[in-house]
Amino acid sequence: MESDAQLVARTRAGDQEAFAELVRRHSGNVFRLAVSILGREFVPEAEDVTQETFVKVHHALETFRGEAEFGSWVYRIAFNRAVNLKERVRFRSPHADETALGRAVAPGPGPERQAEVAQRDRALAECMEGLPEVYQSALRLYYWLDASVGEVAALLGVPANTAKSYLHRARQLLQAMMTEKGYNCD
Amino acid sequence: MDAVLRRSLAGPAPSLPPEFDRRVLRELRRSSQGAGRRGRILLASYGVVSAITSAVVMGAEGIGWEAIVVVVLSAVALVAAGPLARGLARRGAGAAMVPGRR
Numbered sequence: 001m002e003s004d005a006q007l008v009a010r011t012r013a014g015d016q017e018a019f020a021e022l023v024r025r026h027s028g029n030v031f032r033l034a035v036s037i038l039g040r041e042f043v044p045e046a047e048d049v050t051q052e053t054f055v056k057v058h059h060a061l062e063t064f065r066g067e068a069e070f071g072s073w074v075y076r077i078a079f080n081r082a083v084n085l086k087e088r089v090r091f092r093s094p095h096a097d098e099t100a101l102g103r104a105v106a107p108g109p110g111p112e113r114q115a116e117v118a119q120r121d122r123a124l125a126e127c128m129e130g131l132p133e134v135y136q137s138a139l140r141l142y143y144w145l146d147a148s149v150g151e152v153a154a155l156l157g158v159p160a161n162t163a164k165s166y167l168h169r170a171r172q173l174l175q176a177m178m179t180e181k182g183y184n185c186d
Numbered sequence: 187m188d189a190v191l192r193r194s195l196a197g198p199a200p201s202l203p204p205e206f207d208r209r210v211l212r213e214l215r216r217s218s219q220g221a222g223r224r225g226r227i228l229l230a231s232y233g234v235v236s237a238i239t240s241a242v243v244m245g246a247e248g249i250g251w252e253a254i255v256v257v258v259l260s261a262v263a264l265v266a267a268g269p270l271a272r273g274l275a276r277r278g279a280g281a282a283m284v285p286g287r288r
Contacts, residue, residue, distance in 0.1 A: 020210075024207045027206055027207065027210070028202065031200075031202050032199075043200045047202065050206070051213055055213055125194075139191065139195070140195065143191045143195040143196075171188065171191070174191070178187075185190045
């Protein structure tokens with residue numbers, strides 16, 4: 001199998017199939033990263049971010065010197081684009097309510113309990129929105145998209161220990177916020 | 187908190203549509219065609235404006251219109267010669283790669 005560096009060299013020489021292979025290799029991770037930043041109610045936007053990222057990567061390929069890994073470079077571009085987009089769509093109504101989607105997949109035992117869980121989930125979603133972007137992204141990658149700590153680290157471009165500390169700190173902050181709102185999440 | 191997050195964020199993970207790489211390549215072609223067209227329009231507009239400005243300035247200096255036309259057309263011919271030469275060189279190289287052709 002050809003390395004990313006070889007595919008980059010072939011793309012620079014004008015081979016579009018080599019670039020298509022790079023897209024196939026990295027688009028899944030780029031999409032996961034984008035959706036982890038934007039949230040599950042903005043999946044179509046995450047698709048757009050993934051596409052725009054690869055268009056930008058193709059245009060900027062001449063400036064890629066290979067000092068970092070190709071994947072890390074692409075993820076950094078995707079992260080910045082997703083964060084910028086999130087700033088723009090923050091006040092736009094989402095395609096689907098995150099808590100509603102959560103309820104649809106995990107119904108509670110009774111209506112009262114369901115209402116309680118839904119309320120707590122809404123509060124949790126609000127608290128998450130108050131966290132720094134990297135913490136939100138780390139939490140969604142780990143708990144929703146089933147990424148391992150190693151994968152979270154690779155996607156966020158940090159060492160594994162830093163990714164672990166992001167998750168730990170994010171949980172601590174969420175716990176404090178939820179307690180302040182009157183929820184016990186022990 | 188770990189269990190709460192696990193329960194609250196549980197749900198199907200979305201994925202990209204199939205043939206996403208083809209979609210990206212289509213978008214790339216579209217964007218590069220758009221950029222190329224914009225570049226050509228910009229370059230042509232710049233050329234027209236500079237030719238008119240030069241003609242007006244030279245006319246004001248008392249240079250005859252025949253000389254102005256020759257100067258402007260020579261500049262245009264020089265600009266056009268670059269891509270023409272590149273095209274000829276490419277065609278020559280392509281012919282050289284075809285076996286049995288001299």
